[in-house]
Amino acid sequence: MEQKVVEVPVSSEDLQRMLPEEFYSELMTLLREHGRIALRQDKIVSHETMDNRKELLVMSMRELRGLGFKLETPRNLQQRHVEALAKSWEERGLAASTIANRLSALRALSVWIGKEGMIQHAADFVRNPESVRRAQATTEDKSWTASGIDPEALIGMIEQYDWRVGLQIKLMKAFGLRRKEAVMFRPLKADLGLALRVRDGTKGGRERLVVVETAEQRAILDFAKSKVSHVNEHIGHPDLSLEQAIRRFNYVLERFGVTKRGLGVTSHGLRHQHLNDLYEKVAGVPSPVRSGSVTGELDRLTHDIARARVSQEAGHSRLAISSAYIGARTSAARTPEQKADWARIRELSAKGDVLSDADAAELGRMILKLNASLDAAAGSRQEEQERRDNVGRTVVGAAASLLK
Numbered sequence: 001m002e003q004k005v006v007e008v009p010v011s012s013e014d015l016q017r018m019l020p021e022e023f024y025s026e027l028m029t030l031l032r033e034h035g036r037i038a039l040r041q042d043k044i045v046s047h048e049t050m051d052n053r054k055e056l057l058v059m060s061m062r063e064l065r066g067l068g069f070k071l072e073t074p075r076n077l078q079q080r081h082v083e084a085l086a087k088s089w090e091e092r093g094l095a096a097s098t099i100a101n102r103l104s105a106l107r108a109l110s111v112w113i114g115k116e117g118m119i120q121h122a123a124d125f126v127r128n129p130e131s132v133r134r135a136q137a138t139t140e141d142k143s144w145t146a147s148g149i150d151p152e153a154l155i156g157m158i159e160q161y162d163w164r165v166g167l168q169i170k171l172m173k174a175f176g177l178r179r180k181e182a183v184m185f186r187p188l189k190a191d192l193g194l195a196l197r198v199r200d201g202t203k204g205g206r207e208r209l210v211v212v213e214t215a216e217q218r219a220i221l222d223f224a225k226s227k228v229s230h231v232n233e234h235i236g237h238p239d240l241s242l243e244q245a246i247r248r249f250n251y252v253l254e255r256f257g258v259t260k261r262g263l264g265v266t267s268h269g270l271r272h273q274h275l276n277d278l279y280e281k282v283a284g285v286p287s288p289v290r291s292g293s294v295t296g297e298l299d300r301l302t303h304d305i306a307r308a309r310v311s312q313e314a315g316h317s318r319l320a321i322s323s324a325y326i327g328a329r330t331s332a333a334r335t336p337e338q339k340a341d342w343a344r345i346r347e348l349s350a351k352g353d354v355l356s357d358a359d360a361a362e363l364g365r366m367i368l369k370l371n372a373s374l375d376a377a378a379g380s381r382q383e384e385q386e387r388r389d390n391v392g393r394t395v396v397g398a399a400a401s402l403l404k
Helices: 021-034 047-066 079-091 096-112 151-161 163-175 179-183 215-226 242-255 268-283 292-296 300-314 319-326 336-349 357-403
Strands: 195-198 208-211
Touching (some): 047 079, 163 215, 179 242, 336 357
Antiparallel strands (some): 195 208
């Protein structure tokens, strides 16, 4: 008897095939039972993460059938199936982050079916490990101003067309909000006076505080409050669902060219704008992605204080995540003496067995000098790491105490 198939609204691919009804039903059961459980932490993931898992798993299972693997049940998933999918994605030139996200969903499924450890590193499933290596630090300033766009002028035009969307992107620029956070923003509930409590629409439900420091921020917040009549009212379109409100947001911005294909920027660029501007305000110099050479000369503690502030305001607990917005700080430049020492060591080392006694003695002295400088640098790095940890704990602790 031929099995029924279930139509699933996923992106169309040449390899996509319909899933048998029983297979799809079992996959949905696994999602309902396990889909909201985080893999590495004892917590619950957001509904958005669960929806993403569902979409990626259904798409992957459909593509697997297109590749000729007709699994009777999701519980039959094996490493060879994952490898076939990963190589297919690699051959089609999908971005490293896209492949990693899909493998992450499959890794979750492997845990749910009792095969924990089946999917370890993404590089194990592709031909070229470089194809799945993600850059943690951005090398491009994604701010609107970096693309030659006047944010105030463009936002003003958008605001005239749709004041709600205009206000949402104003909030993104002023407070570094994500798109969903801006659409769901409840100004009367969020305004704590000296700070803004960001809760609705956050990733993983992690709320955070954003300090209200400027007159511009206060003016935007007061304007947003004037547009609602009760504490639980958000600034999105009242007659639209969240999904419809986000579609409206995307439509309006696309109408004004705010796309990668259009002006070369996205709404998320306003979050980058805010966080890079914040780094410069705290550190006193442009962020690494805006001026790596200048930041490289900045003392480490000032740099870490600035990026701790960026991480906290972006809603992340790890300092390292700030690099995704502000870029990575370059190493401090070598002094002329250090450059000369390295050049001399290379010169003497190249002589090999023909070194004179005097040259050998000189090389020995320089190696001892090099080792001493490396030991000193290692000690400094340890002290800097302790300072960074203390800075991170101080910033996160201050934010937590304000939330109590």
